[in-house]
Amino acid sequence: MSYKFRLDIFEGPLDLLLYLIKKNEIDIYNIPIAIITEQYLEYIEAMKSLNLNLAGEYLVLAATLIHIKSRMLLPVHDEDEIEDEEDPREELVRQLLEYKTFKEAALNLDKMTLLGRDIFNREFSDEDEDEEAERPVREIGIFELVEAFRKMVAQSAATELMEIDVEKISLSERINEIIDELNEKKTLTFTDLVGELHNKMRLIYTFLAILELMKLRIIKAYQTVSYGTIRIRLAVEN
Amino acid sequence: MDNLKAVVEALIFVSEIPLSLNKMMEIIGDAEKEEITGIISDLVRDYNERDGGIFLIEVAGGYQFRTKEICAPWIRQLKATRPKALSQAALETIAVIAYRQPVMKSEIEKVRGVDVSGILKGLMEKNLVRIVGRKDVPGRPIIYGTTKKFLEVFGLKDLSDLPTFKELEG
């Protein structure tokens, strides 16, 4: 079977489907689902038998094809229904056309004159890495920061560092804000901090931030009388 | 200024990244914008007429000298590198990002029909793609866009310089 040698060159299930459509010289707007599904499944079987790493997406599309096929086989009772009813293939066709356009766009990009492949700029050495503190900091992609952290964590044994989620970061933000406010106003009441907050998440973060700051012994909370106003201040004055 | 043309040429030559008009004006100080753009046009023409190994190009919001394409085989030998080709998967992914940005990972995956985590990471490592922020919808998913480096590599003045694909708008 000649197609055995082509399997790994597909970029995904849509790519495989496009290939089958082209190979069979089929009109993309009127795909004979039964034939295409059969051929598609043959390819999948071949991939399996070759122990190729078959991405789950191939199976998802196989299921979609089978589903469309079964819907196409349903008898249509009323002639008028055909008008209203959406063609089961419609969504798939739209997806295929979109993918095809981007595939062409990718080809187009590849045909452009690329720096580092077709044309080159000067190479610069770090000859004058002068230590002028005044120089502005270059803008950095946030990805570099995450990668730096990830690599470090991978090397260190501190596995608890991995538990970073959006909530924790938002909490850091609220903690910083509260410390800033305390630096300015020295003491704050609980209601100062949560009073005007209408946003529920922000309220929760404020509460968690105060608990965290107390646990970290960065702030202290106190009240003059029981059930009186709770005040917080920095545990250590700067 | 007497040596304005020489200064503009020298500045573009020593800059590691495409040098913007604004930066040039900031450094030169007493030159009008029109004066500098005029000089740049002269330089572009000079190098085209010389028909040498280098030319001046407007790219990624600035100007840069680059070698001509006909010289590529020898330069690759000097650098002892293979031509840096992007894989088909990387090209498809960057095409979706370039034309649809800012775009979520899930949108890219919907178009390509495959998981793009690895490819996306590779593109970010190559600094062709970056995280531009989060989308203001529940879950606040990360959104991606192309970088200045992308413009530099593909020789684009800006994003509107991308080859038009009527079908891709939207």
Next chain:
Amino acid sequence: MDNLKAVVEALIFVSEIPLSLNKMMEIIGDAEKEEITGIISDLVRDYNERDGGIFLIEVAGGYQFRTKEICAPWIRQLKATRPKALSQAALETIAVIAYRQPVMKSEIEKVRGVDVSGILKGLMEKNLVRIVGRKDVPGRPIIYGTTKKFLEVFGLKDLSDLPTFKELEG
């Protein structure tokens, strides 16, 4: 070879160090030494006659394009305002601070495994990191956090824009 002059010019242009005659001959292959030296003389003359901002010079056993001395003041200015990349050590330190803030120096050092005093000072000078307070434990250690400037440099709206590992792994 038809484009010999263009190729020689392009090779000298892209080379990080002065390019030797031997290296050029090795790359070009089918050109005589005299042919190349002749071309280099032509190039030297071309650039002198152009009277632009750059010239070709024989230096340190090779050939290199350099900017003219009269352009030096402006070039110095360009270099002084050139944004500087953060070192890997600085990047790692700021990563720990960003994700773990408010954080003590000792905690940063535990993760990075090295003393971070110097880097911390540098980051504070660059206004990327600041002291947010002190902790009420023996020694009253200083705790650190990131600044507004940090958000600017990394293009973040706020800290919750920071991506998590999981999001990147997808």
